[in-house]
Amino acid sequence: MKIKIAISRGSIMIDPPPLENAFSSTSVDLTLDPIISEFKPKTAGIETSVDPASADFNGEAVLKELTIQRTIDENGYLLKPNYLVLAWTVEYVNLKYDARLAARVEGKSSLARLGLAVHMTAPTIHAGFEGRIRLEVVNHGLLPIRLRSGMRFCQLIFEQTLGTPERGYHGRFSGQTVVS
Helix, strand or coil: CHHHHHHHHCCEEEECCCCHHHECCCEEEEEECCEEEEECCCCCCCCCCCCCCCCCCCHHHHHHHHEEEEECCCCCEEECCCCEEEEEEEEEEEECHHHCEEEEEEECHHHHCCCEECCCCCCEECCCCEEEEEEEEEECCCCCEEECCCCEEEEEEEEECCCCCCCCCCCCCCCCCCCC
16 A cells, blocks of 8 residues: 555654554545634624734634634534534644655545535645644534544545655644644
């Protein structure tokens, strides 16, 4: 299997290493971290809006103001229908920039059939990315879905890129960590 070969050669690093049952022919499953960011409830009579086009807009600062961190306990976290939370993978991923590999983070079909989406519009994990993967988790289903820390939650699907980038990914999300 080419994904395991790429890991053994150091082109892809995933820490902690995935279990044997996490691999398929084209993907590897990642698991859900116990820390999630839940959006604070609205206060009656107060209207809030976000202006991403503002010259001094700082998305991380806005998220810190609008969310509260929760830890998924042994009972799990009940994600209500039509509700958004931010989550992380347990795994730290490093796609070596000179390996000509990128990835897409996608949901698991078994969870998607229940209405669970793990990203909104940002599935690309660029060549040279290094960090944990932040997920935008929404329940589009009719029933609440119980999320559990450590559950197989999403998958990385690897793609070979054309050419080698001049440098690794150094965008806003390089080296992502959980913001507290």
